[in-house]
Amino acid sequence: MHLADFIAGSVGGAFGVAVGYPLDTVKVRVQTQQRFTGVWHCILSTCKEEGIRGFYKGMSMPVTTVSVSSSVVFGVYRNVLQCLCQLRYGSQEAPPAKLDIFLSGLAGGVAQVSVMAPADIVKVRLQCQTEPYKVTDKQYKPKYRGPIHCLFTIAREEGVLGLYKGAGALALRDGPSFATYFLTYNTICGWLTPENQSQPEWKVVLFAGGVSGMCGWCFGTPMDVIKARLQMDGMGERRYRGFFHCITVSLRTEGPGVLFKGLGLNCIRAFPVNMSVFGMYELVVHFLRPVS
Template sequence: MHLADFIAGSVGGALGVAVGYPLDTVKVRIQTQRKYTSVWQCIRSTCKTEGVNGFYKGMSMPVTTVSVSSSVVFGTYRNCLQCLRQLRSGSLDGPSSKLDIFLSGLAGGVAQVSVMSPADIVKVRLQCQTEPYQGSASHSKPKYRGPVHCLLTIAREEGVLGLYKGANALALRDGPAFATYFLTYNIICEWLTPAGQKQPGWTVVLLAGGLSGMCGWTIGTPMDVIKARLQVDGMGKRRYKGFVHCITESLRKEGPGVFYKGLGLNCMRAFPVNMSVFAAYELVVHILRTSP
């Protein structure tokens, strides 16, 4: 197994969370709460009522768990790619086909759902708590006091399966998105790497990482909206009976455009986040594979 890919994916994932978390909070709120009419209105409202800390709600758990889930994604991707290459050509040294890359990315995206889902629902619910920051005139108390309290409260009130609300939408988001993500990254690196050079330069890695992230989110945003709505459906009055009902109700009430709520933010966030992810990933892999 390529253990270096698991370790490098973990480091890259944690760095990516730190870079993109504020915009992720704004994106989740726009997708799930109708009171926000635009990105800037959401940003201004969050700053006014919650302060800067409002953009970082629930970040402690994702930093830890995304490290694990990114480790699973990159490790599964690399090892599946190795298996498919060996099955197809009988050698580990042969080139990977585009289909091999796509299928390996798909496997990596789906594989991380079991790890990602409980942490993701905690993140989303904490991000959607809009109680004022300390020192404000309002004294309303939030339902969840922090990541661990949120996790335990969901498990107590909704059962252990409540931690996996939206997991089907998460799998349908991350499978195709990561397949697109890795395929785009490899194609761009292949195009921009000079003939005879084995590894792409750092400029190519940064550009390919950023663009592949944007492409992945373009594919994944519709299911991202449904996932987020299912995950917050439990903080108050239940609105959706399930996955299909959430899709049909969202479409009926808000039209087809609802499935691309937050797309601009996702793409804006994806470029710097995935530049960071792939730069950290490639650097750590290089260090681990060249160290004695």
């Protein structure tokens, strides 16, 4: 097993969260709260009502958990890819086919759901908890006082399985999304790297990372919307009986466009975030691989 990829994925994932978290907060609110008419309305309202800190609600847990989940994604991806190359071509160093890269990315995306689902629901609940800023009563206390309190409150009120609300949609989002993600990254690096070079240049790594993130979100946004709505369903009156009911109600009340709410914002956020993730990942891998 190659441990360098687990470590490098962890560092890259944490760095990416720090870069893209404010836009992630805006995206989640636009997807789940109909009071916002668009991205700019959400940004201006958040600034006015909550200040800058409103964009960073619930970030402490994602920095930790995305670090772990990113470690799982990159580590599983690399090790599954090398296993496939060994089985299909007789050598781990054999050039992988596009299908090998796609399947390895799919495995990595699905594998990290068990780690990511509880942290993701905490992140979404905290990002969308805006009530304390709307009332004048200074004694009013928010339902969730922080990430750990939110985690235990959900487990107490909704059961341990409540922490995995939207996990099915999360798997359907992250499996194809990460498969596309890694396939796009490797394809662009292959196109832009001269035949006499074994490794892509840094500008190629950064560009390929940014574009791969955007492509991944093009496939992942519909399930991202459904996931966020299922996760938010425990904060007030229950609207959805399950995964398919959520899709049906959302399409009937808001039309097909609802599945692509936040797509533009996802793509804008994805470029700098994944440019940072892959840049940091490759940097750490190059540092660790000789000793891994």
